[in-house]
Amino acid sequence: ELKVEQNPLFLSMQEGKNYTIYCNYSTTSDRLYWYRQDPGKSLESLFVLLSNGAVKQEGRLMASLDTKARLSTLHITAAVHDLSATYFCAVDGFYGGATNKLIFGTGTLLAVQP
Amino acid sequence: GAGVSQSPSNKVTEKGKDVELRCDPISGHTALYWYRQSLGQGLEFLIYFQGNSAPDKSGLPSDRFSAERTGGSVSTLTIQRTQQEDSAVYLCASSLVGQGPSGNTIYFGEGSWLTVV
Numbered sequence: 001e002l003k004v005e006q007n008p009l010f011l012s013m014q015e016g017k018n019y020t021i022y023c024n025y026s027t028t029s030d031r032l033y034w035y036r037q038d039p040g041k042s043l044e045s046l047f048v049l050l051s052n053g054a055v056k057q058e059g060r061l062m063a064s065l066d067t068k069a070r071l072s073t074l075h076i077t078a079a080v081h082d083l084s085a086t087y088f089c090a091v092d093g094f095y096g097g098a099t100n101k102l103i104f105g106t107g108t109l110l111a112v113q114p
Numbered sequence: 115g116a117g118v119s120q121s122p123s124n125k126v127t128e129k130g131k132d133v134e135l136r137c138d139p140i141s142g143h144t145a146l147y148w149y150r151q152s153l154g155q156g157l158e159f160l161i162y163f164q165g166n167s168a169p170d171k172s173g174l175p176s177d178r179f180s181a182e183r184t185g186g187s188v189s190t191l192t193i194q195r196t197q198q199e200d201s202a203v204y205l206c207a208s209s210l211v212g213q214g215p216s217g218n219t220i221y222f223g224e225g226s227w228l229t230v231v
Contacts, residue, residue, distance in 0.1 A: 033220070042205060043222040088157065101147075101170055102220065104157035 006105035023089035031092035118223035139208030152202035
């Protein structure tokens, strides 16, 4: 059974600092997704990572995927308050294809303090 | 709005009543999903539709839950004889499927907030 773990669960950081959120998954998969959720809102797609070594960047966020280590990271550079939200990683539950049945991590609540 | 549309946005119902939640996916998206988000369980997969058929119903928590999709578009999630533990946000999502190696972004709706009292 595919399990997805994120850490940390909660991250309080100061504006201007850098930090990384980690996402580990238990079985082979070649599709990993990062989402952002603001309080009371739905999930906003940030990145789709499809292959080993994939790296994508948007603004202050950069995501990478290491399928051999079954690890994805979401790196935050020079955090700003607007990045405060909950971040989820999700893994497609089927290897070699795409069911798009996503198994989500527990989420990381990010609070950026001025 | 070209996004995934869900209704109602909020629903308060009495224990034992039936509820129907509706999802209107993005036009042209053949895949449709239902997820549930609750404090205790996080984000849980419920069911996946490809067209009108549901190849994966593995996440439905009990036989009180059912879903259908008609015309390859709108889907309805029905919960019969609601229980307090059914209280959660029910999220619908849609995506293109079979689009090659580019990957399929899955777009989520705003959710239906269900409270069973």
